Amino acid sequence: MIDLSTWNLTIPQGSPALTVATARLQTWTDTYFKRSGSTLIFWAPVTGAHFGSSHFPRSELRETDQAGSPLSWRYNSGSNTLKGKVAVNQVPSEGKVVVAQIHAINSPSPLVKIQYRWENGSGNVDITYRTKPGDTKSPIVYTRTNMPLGQAFNYSMRVNKEGEVIMMINGQGVKTKLNGNWKPYQFYFKAGNYTLDNTGYASEGGKVTYYALKATHPNSG
Numbered sequence: 001m002i003d004l005s006t007w008n009l010t011i012p013q014g015s016p017a018l019t020v021a022t023a024r025l026q027t028w029t030d031t032y033f034k035r036s037g038s039t040l041i042f043w044a045p046v047t048g049a050h051f052g053s054s055h056f057p058r059s060e061l062r063e064t065d066q067a068g069s070p071l072s073w074r075y076n077s078g079s080n081t082l083k084g085k086v087a088v089n090q091v092p093s094e095g096k097v098v099v100a101q102i103h104a105i106n107s108p109s110p111l112v113k114i115q116y117r118w119e120n121g122s123g124n125v126d127i128t129y130r131t132k133p134g135d136t137k138s139p140i141v142y143t144r145t146n147m148p149l150g151q152a153f154n155y156s157m158r159v160n161k162e163g164e165v166i167m168m169i170n171g172q173g174v175k176t177k178l179n180g181n182w183k184p185y186q187f188y189f190k191a192g193n194y195t196l197d198n199t200g201y202a203s204e205g206g207k208v209t210y211y212a213l214k215a216t217h218p219n220s221g
Contacts, residue, residue, distance in 0.1 A: 012049045059192055
């Protein structure tokens with residue numbers, strides 16, 4: 001069973017999109033977020049509401065502390081890691097769904113994205129990495145090809161106190177050094193379904209199933 005005691009949830013409903021507090025999330029279920037046995041199912045239609053400055057819908061977790069307040073951490077606090085096992089079941093016509101991120105407070109764009117990309121009849125899992133906070137582009141730095149829809153894969157993202165960022169898909173990936181411009185920022189993990197499309201019918205969107213998810217920090221064990 002995935003422990004949701006240190007996450008809140010944003011769903012693509014309302015204006016702006018609704019955030020479900022950590023305490024309510026323990027029993028929450030709706031069209032956009034469901035439990036099936038020990039798994040979590042996230043749905044975000046292209047017609048869904050947006051959150052913040054984003055132009056795209058999401059059904060996505062954001063880490064919190066035990067009291068439900070948004071949690072953030074600095075790179076040099078120790079080893080901060082997010083691991084997940086996930087399958088993408090449906091993509092929108094644009095073909096892209098983000099299943100996990102390392103984001104930063106006061107940054108309009110994330111440091112890292114784990115992204116599923118359906119292109120030319122084939123599925124891929126990309127790691128994108130933004131070198132500097134102000135960079136417009138977030139280039140793909142690693143891709144795992146031949147990933148069918150519905151096939152589960154494992155990922156991990158870790159930032160350590162030396163400023164190394166280690167990003168893996170099914171045990172393989174890349175390591176890089178955090179650019180100095182990122183070092184003053186406070187980071188946080190996100191996981192779920194961020195659908196990178198906002199046009200089409202209500203039946204079109206991203207659907208994601210999570211089988212395992214765990215964030216660890218220096219004081220969390």
